[in-house]
Amino acid sequence: EAQVTQNPRYLITVTGKKLTVTCSQNMNHEYMSWYRQDPGLGLRQIYYSMNVEVTDKGDVPEGYKVSRKEKRNFPLILESPSPNQTSLYFCASSLSKDSYEQYFGPGTRLTVT
Amino acid sequence: DQQVKQNSPSLSVQEGRISILNCDYTNSMFDYFLWYKKYPAEGPTFLISISSIKDKNEDGRFTVFLNKSAKHLSLHIVPSQPGDSAVYFCAAVLGIQGAQKLVFGQGTRLTINP
Numbered sequence: 035e036a037q038v039t040q041n042p043r044y045l046i047t048v049t050g051k052k053l054t055v056t057c058s059q060n061m062n063h064e065y066m067s068w069y070r071q072d073p074g075l076g077l078r079q080i081y082y083s084m085n086v087e088v089t090d091k092g093d094v095p096e097g098y099k100v101s102r103k104e105k106r107n108f109p110l111i112l113e114s115p116s117p118n119q120t121s122l123y124f125c126a127s128s129l130s131k132d133s134y135e136q137y138f139g140p141g142t143r144l145t146v147t
Numbered sequence: 148d149q150q151v152k153q154n155s156p157s158l159s160v161q162e163g164r165i166s167i168l169n170c171d172y173t174n175s176m177f178d179y180f181l182w183y184k185k186y187p188a189e190g191p192t193f194l195i196s197i198s199s200i201k202d203k204n205e206d207g208r209f210t211v212f213l214n215k216s217a218k219h220l221s222l223h224i225v226p227s228q229p230g231d232s233a234v235y236f237c238a239a240v241l242g243i244q245g246a247q248k249l250v251f252g253q254g255t256r257l258t259i260n261p
Binding site: 038065067069074075076077078079082084090092124126128131132133134135136137138139140141 | 151153156179181183188189190191192193196236238240246247248249251252253254
């Protein structure tokens, strides 16, 4: 089944404790992206990657890092999480940078206390 | 600066009637628009799209209308069914640095009442 998977689905952590949210897709998509969803703000792009070893900042990159060492994986790293990073996070992928339709993972709900 | 706006946070419609969800945008450089549907505890899924060179696109019960002069698009669902209850996001596509960037609205929660 073609899908985007994220782990963990739910995470409660404390301020400053490094964490990684994994994202993997099995569709051989070139383009991957991370979003956060907050009430009243919709989905905002954090980082995106047009291909392996090619990443760039989205609209709200502060406090986040990403890497794209393999085509299928695009982990999101929070080196020192803070309470304002409490949010619902989605990973998405599309066939290429020119594709309009993106396929989303199920989401990761992160709470930072 | 919210470039894509969905001004109705929620909408309640009777089953069988028409649901109309609205979206306004400010950037005339958007060249493609999409609607996504999101159920609780799931990621958004693509529903329907429209190119900026068209004014209407239809797919079964779903029709999207685009009014470029008013910078407004709408999603019509006819007839509405209980399974349509979800959050709907409008998204616009902007070409930036060689990639297609999606800019999302805030979402509208649609509830279909039996």
